[in-house]
Amino acid sequence: MTDRLPGFSTLAVHAGAQPDPTTGARATPIYQTTSFVFNDADHAASLFGLQAFGNIYTRIGNPTNAVLEERVAALEGGTAALAVASGHAAQVITLQQLLMPGDEFVAARKLYGGSINQFTHSFKSFGWNVVWADTDDVGSFEAALSPRTKAIFIESIANPGGTVTDIEAIAAIARRAGVPLIVDNTLASPYLIKPIDHGADIVVHSLTKFLGGHGNSIGGIIVDAGTFDWSKGNKYPMLSEPRPEYHGIRIQETFGNFAFAIACRVLGLRDLGPALSPFNAFLILTGIETLPLRMQKHCDNAKAVAEYLSGHKAVAAVNYAGLPGDRYNNVARKYCPRGAGAVFTFSLKGGYDAGVKLVSNLKLFSHLANVGDTRSLVIHPASTTHSQLDDAAKVKAGAGPDIVRLSIGIEDRDDLIADLEQALSA
Numbered sequence: 001m002t003d004r005l006p007g008f009s010t011l012a013v014h015a016g017a018q019p020d021p022t023t024g025a026r027a028t029p030i031y032q033t034t035s036f037v038f039n040d041a042d043h044a045a046s047l048f049g050l051q052a053f054g055n056i057y058t059r060i061g062n063p064t065n066a067v068l069e070e071r072v073a074a075l076e077g078g079t080a081a082l083a084v085a086s087g088h089a090a091q092v093i094t095l096q097q098l099l100m101p102g103d104e105f106v107a108a109r110k111l112y113g114g115s116i117n118q119f120t121h122s123f124k125s126f127g128w129n130v131v132w133a134d135t136d137d138v139g140s141f142e143a144a145l146s147p148r149t150k151a152i153f154i155e156s157i158a159n160p161g162g163t164v165t166d167i168e169a170i171a172a173i174a175r176r177a178g179v180p181l182i183v184d185n186t187l188a189s190p191y192l193i194k195p196i197d198h199g200a201d202i203v204v205h206s207l208t209k210f211l212g213g214h215g216n217s218i219g220g221i222i223v224d225a226g227t228f229d230w231s232k233g234n235k236y237p238m239l240s241e242p243r244p245e246y247h248g249i250r251i252q253e254t255f256g257n258f259a260f261a262i263a264c265r266v267l268g269l270r271d272l273g274p275a276l277s278p279f280n281a282f283l284i285l286t287g288i289e290t291l292p293l294r295m296q297k298h299c300d301n302a303k304a305v306a307e308y309l310s311g312h313k314a315v316a317a318v319n320y321a322g323l324p325g326d327r328y329n330n331v332a333r334k335y336c337p338r339g340a341g342a343v344f345t346f347s348l349k350g351g352y353d354a355g356v357k358l359v360s361n362l363k364l365f366s367h368l369a370n371v372g373d374t375r376s377l378v379i380h381p382a383s384t385t386h387s388q389l390d391d392a393a394k395v396k397a398g399a400g401p402d403i404v405r406l407s408i409g410i411e412d413r414d415d416l417i418a419d420l421e422q423a424l425s426a
C-alpha cells in the first residue's frame, strides 16, 4: 500500500475488502449465516447495548453486507452506509428516522414511478405527507416548505426522462430550511455524480440498477454524508432523544458523524426488518467492481443511440440530457461531464399507437420494467410504470402517452441501432 488516495476505479474494486482473515479467500466470501457466536456473556451484552461493534444477527448486520456498505460509502464520499433489501426499503428506513406522524417531506415530481406510489399512497398510513415540487422550478421547493417539513427528496438524474437535477440549488434551500437533502442517485451512480460533493446529506440507491448492474439482484443502500446536525431544534427525536432500548443513549451524541447510518441500522432495519441477503450483497459487490467500465460504455452507447434517434424521420423528439441543445444539457455538463446516464425517453410522430408497436417490434431490446442492466431495455411508461397517474400528472412526470423509455445496455452500439432501425421501419 502507498499513501496515495485511491482513485474511483481502485475503490470500486477494493474498498471495504481484504483477504479473508481465516481462509485467505481473496474474493469476499458469502457469509451465509443467520447469527454469530459471542466470545462470552460480557461481549454479548456490550454488542446488544451498542457499546461494541460486531456481528449479532444477519437482520442487523452481516460481514458480506459490511463490505458492500463500506465500498458504496467510499464511492459516494460518505461516512458510513447501510445495505437493505431494496431501493424502496432504503427510502422507508431513511424517512422513518426523520418523520413522525403528521410530518411532511418535499419531493420532486419527476421520480421513479414506484417512488411516486410509495410516497403518495403507502406513506399515508404512516401519517407522512408528501408535498410535490417541480425540479424545473427550484423556487417551488422553497414554496413547498412548512414548519412540519423534515426532508427534501430528489433524484440526481430523474426518471423517466433522464433529466439532470440542479442539486446545489436545492441543497441551498434545504440548508436554509434546516432539513436534510436526500438524493436518490440510482440512475447516475457515483461514477457520474457524487451528490454529497454538491450538498446532499443522505444518498439512497436502488442497488438493483447500475451498481449491481447485471439485472440479477434486488438491493438498496443508504449513505450517510455525516454533514447534518441532528440535534438542532429537537426536530429529529429518533436521533437526538435518549433511546430506552439502548440504556438511554442518544444516537447523535454517541455516534457523531455516522449517527444517521447507525439509526437506520439499529432502529430502522432492526425493527422494520428488510435485510439484504448476503448472496445478493456478493453479486452486487461483484457488479460494482466493473461499475466505471460499464457506466462509461452505457453512457457512450446511450449518446450514440440518442443521436441516431434524433436524426430519424419517424421520431418527434428525443429527451436526452447528453445531446447538445437538450434543455438539460448545461446542467448535465456541470454535474455529469462523463455522460448523462443511459436512461432516456423519446416520442414518435405516430403517438401512443406507434410507441406500443415499436416496443413489440424490437428484438434485441427486452420489454420489461427495469433499468441499469447490461442488456438494453425498453418500456412504455404511460401504460406501465406510471400508469397509476392521471393524464396531466403523466405529462408532468415526463411519462406522457407518446413517450417510450430506453435503458441502454453495454452491447455493441451498431447492433442496438440496427434493432431500432428494423423496428422503426416495420
Ligand SMILES: *Cc1c(COP(=O)(O)O)cnc(C)c1O
Residues within 6 Å of the ligand: 086, 087, 088, 089, 112, 114, 115, 155, 159, 184, 186, 187, 205, 206, 207, 208, 209, 218, 219, 220, 371
Ligand atoms: C428501481 C428504483 C427504485 C426502487 O428500487 P427497488 O430496488 O426496485 O426497490 C428507486 N429509485 C429509482 C430511481 C429506481 O430506479
